[in-house]
Amino acid sequence: MVMFGISFATRGIYGGVEWIFSWNNYIRLADPLYGNIYLRSFLFAGLTTLMCLVLGFPLAYAIARAPQRWQPLLFILVLIPFWTNFLVRTYAWFFILRADGLINSMFMGMGVISEPLEILYTDLAVFIGLVYGYLPFMVVPLVIVIERIPRTLEEAAKDLYATAWSTVWRVILPLSKPGIIGGCVLVFIPTLGAFITPYLLGGGRSMLLGTLIQQEFLVIRDWPFGAAISFVLMGMVLLALLVTRKHAEMVGPS
Amino acid sequence: MxxxxxxxxxxxxxxxxxxxxxxxxxxxxxxxxxxxxxxxxxxxxxxxxxxxxxxxxxxxxxxxxxxxxxxxxxxxxxxxxxxxxxxxxxxxxxxxxxxxxxxxxxxxxxxxxxxxxxxxxxxxxxxxxxxxxxxxxxxxxxxxxxxxxxxxxxxxxxxxxxxxxxxxxxxxxxxxxxxxxxxxxxxxxxxxxxxxxxxxxxxxxxxxxxxxxxxxxxxxxxxxxxxxxxxxxxFIGLSNSVVGRISNYDGTMCTVMTPYRFSIQATTPKDHSSAEEVTVIVRPERVHLSPGPKHDGYDNSLPALINKVSFNGGEMFYKLDLQDGLVWTARVPMALRPSHRFQVGQHVYVQWHADHGLVLTH
Structure with missing residues (x-):
């Protein structure tokens, strides 16, 4: 509530908040510069979510259908990254992505490339970092949903001439819909506002909503404008949630 | 094939x-x-x-x-x-x-x-x-x-x-x-x-x-x-059974000595050696109940006490105490005369033909 109030206030000369009501902060957001950042953020979040789904679905399926005694172990392997600090995990990517990092030395050693690829401090690095960081949020709800799909349904599909691919496409995927929607929401929302990953792996060159808000609050110390950006973001997230809710309700009668 | x-x-x-x-x-x-x-x-x-x-x-x-x-x-x-x-x-x-x-x-x-x-x-x-x-x-x-x-x-x-x-x-x-x-x-x-x-x-x-x-x-x-x-x-249907040993076998008919105070006459197509251990099975619908010991052509007749009576619409089910915890069931169609109906506690005779007793070796 305080933040909502602040978003209508004006920035003081030294970064304080002066309680003069104005729409200025919201009007400033109409600037194409910021619109662009919103668009970029949505694109990033959307691509990250999609990639998490593409990677997470087979992984979740494999875990859900693994022999009972293997399941806890596999689950732990997915969740292990959560035991380490998010910062540490993100810094770990430095060693993999940087000019003399794992990927570059491997490819150069194999003679695939002669010059080190510039991955660190690019959008690609941010993308990789985000997918890595939020993959478990996709996998866990999917495993839970897929586990509850009776195996006999797959056998029935097989018995009715379905190939493995069409069994997944026609039976498993539609029945995983609640998990897919849940996982997508869990990945999409935090990536939309993520700032550590873009800040560290993007090296400040990759401006996203999260980094923008952080800058406004901590660097430029324009709290009112930062608050305004946050509220527009929040409104969009709520809107997106409502849309998915509506969509989730359309999945057959439960 | x-x-x-x-x-x-x-x-x-x-x-x-x-x-x-x-x-x-x-x-x-x-x-x-x-x-x-x-x-x-x-x-x-x-x-x-x-x-x-x-x-x-x-x-x-x-x-x-x-x-x-x-x-x-x-x-x-x-x-x-x-x-x-x-x-x-x-x-x-x-x-x-x-x-x-x-x-x-x-x-x-x-x-x-x-x-x-x-x-x-x-x-x-x-x-x-x-x-x-x-x-x-x-x-x-x-x-x-x-x-x-x-x-x-x-x-x-x-x-x-x-x-x-x-x-x-x-x-x-x-x-x-x-x-x-x-x-x-x-x-x-x-x-x-x-x-x-x-x-x-x-x-x-x-x-x-x-x-x-x-x-x-x-x-x-x-x-x-x-x-x-x-x-x-x-496994297939209700059945009454009693274990015993073959005591007399003449090619078709055998006598089975039971551990109870009775023996049973049964026909069997198989060859049996004397003293062979067998189980005799009698289906509940093959069992005839009589108020008295009169044989009426039945080869077997054993005294029993009616323990329980139940009714499923078309048939009466009688639970029968024979001897020493040996419990059998009789299944009697309702179409039979009312004189064939009995009450709990009544003494009856369980009767059946020799060829309705199945002699099984295992």
Whole structure:
């Protein structure tokens, strides 16, 4: 509530908040510069979510259908990254992505490339970092949903001439819909506002909503404008949630 | 091999360390209704899954229409299965559930439409094609499962406990209907059940299975009237039994000495050595109750006390205390004269003909 109030206030000369009501902060957001950042953020979040789904679905399926005694172990392997600090995990990517990092030395050693690829401090690095960081949020709800799909349904599909691919496409995927929607929401929302990953792996060159808000609050110390950006973001997230809710309700009668 | 719809040759299947199917050989004739009957864990469902191709045998060979199936995946077998609990696709309507198999084989839309319509009519569900499985009753779901398999016109239809989830009345209605449907489509039906009455009612032939082995194969009458073992006798219908030793055997008739204070006369086609341990089985409907010891031509007559009387509509069931904890049951049709009805606590005589006593050695 305080933040909502602040978003209508004006920035003081030294970064304080002066309680003069104005729409200025919201009007400033109409600037194409910021619109662009919103668009970029949505694109990033959307691509990250999609990639998490593409990677997470087979992984979740494999875990859900693994022999009972293997399941806890596999689950732990997915969740292990959560035991380490998010910062540490993100810094770990430095060693993999940087000019003399794992990927570059491997490819150069194999003679695939002669010059080190510039991955660190690019959008690609941010993308990789985000997918890595939020993959478990996709996998866990999917495993839970897929586990509850009776195996006999797959056998029935097989018995009715379905190939493995069409069994997944026609039976498993539609029945995983609640998990897919849940996982997508869990990945999409935090990536939309993520700032550590873009800040560290993007090296400040990759401006996203999260980094923008952080800058406004901590660097430029324009709290009112930062608050305004946050509220527009929040409104969009709520809107997106409502849309998915509506969509989730359309999945057959439960 | 040609004349058989399905043939199993020395099939063995392990589940981990335990043997689920133990050296099973079976032949199912084209167009017959064949049931595999056994208690849970007897390996009957595994046998069905082996025929469907959902499991692979560890040893032995399975033939369908004369072709070895050992390297044929399930979707290439002329076989469809009605799963236990139906395994209907919950996100699809009745129509799409039934159409699934045809769609997967790439039939044209018009062809699918006409065949699905036809099959839904066969199972009397043509008025509900747009319902989802959860909107249907248990009996209706059962019909969808049946239609979903039958629409593919399989040479062999496999049914895993098809009526197991239905209540008694629905079960009896569906038994009749299943028979009618089988007569219409003329496929071979292979049904797995633990319900003996169902197996007897539906089947042309029954295989009784226990602990992975086939104990007996035969028509329902054969299995009911001449079971090969006490297990089969007890599993198929109610039966009264008493153990004893052969004391006198003259080629057809034998006397069996029991540990109780009586002996029994029974006919037996098999050769028995003296003092051989046997079990004598008498079906409850073969038992005649008499108020007095008069024999009336019965070879056996034992005194008993009526312990309990129950009534199921068409028959009276009498629970009888013979001696020292030996309890038998008599099943008397209501059509008999009222003089054949007895009360709890009444002393009666249990009588039966020698050829109604089955002498079993194991």
């Amino acid at each position: 040609e004349e058989f719809a399905v043939g199993l040759r020395k099939v063995v299947k392990f589940h981990g360390d335990t043997i689920a199917v133990d050296d099973v050989s079976l032949d199912m004739t084209k167009g017959e209704f064949f049931s595999i009957l056994g208690p849970s864990g007897s390996g009957k469902t595994t046998t069905l899954r082996l025929i469907a191709g959902l499991d692979r045998p560890d040893q032995g060979e399975i033939f369908i229409q004369g072709r070895s199936m050992n390297h044929v995946p399930p979707h290439q077998r002329p076989v469809n299965m009605v799963f236990q609990n139906y395994a209907l696709f919950p996100h699809m309507t009745v129509y799409h559930n039934v159409a699934f198999g045809l769609q997967m084989r790439g039939h044209s839309v018009t062809e699918i439409k006409s065949q699905v319509g036809e099959t839904l009519e066969l199972v009397k569900l043509h008025e509900k094609p747009h319902r989802y499985p959860t909107q249907l009753s248990g009996g209706e779901q059962q019909r969808v499962a049946l239609a979903r398999a039958l629409v593919n016109r399989p040479a062999i239809l496999l049914l895993d406990e098809p009526l197991g989830a239905l209540d008694q009345q629905l079960r009896q209605e569906m038994q009749v209907e299943l028979k009618e449907i089988q007569a219409r489509v003329q496929s071979t039906f292979v049904c797995v059940t633990h319900h003996q009455e169902e197996a007897l009612m539906l089947s042309d032939r029954v295989a009784v299975m226990d602990r992975g082995q086939i104990l007996q194969v035969g028509t329902p009458q054969e299995i009911y009237e001449s079971p090969v073992s006490t297990f089969v006798a007890h």
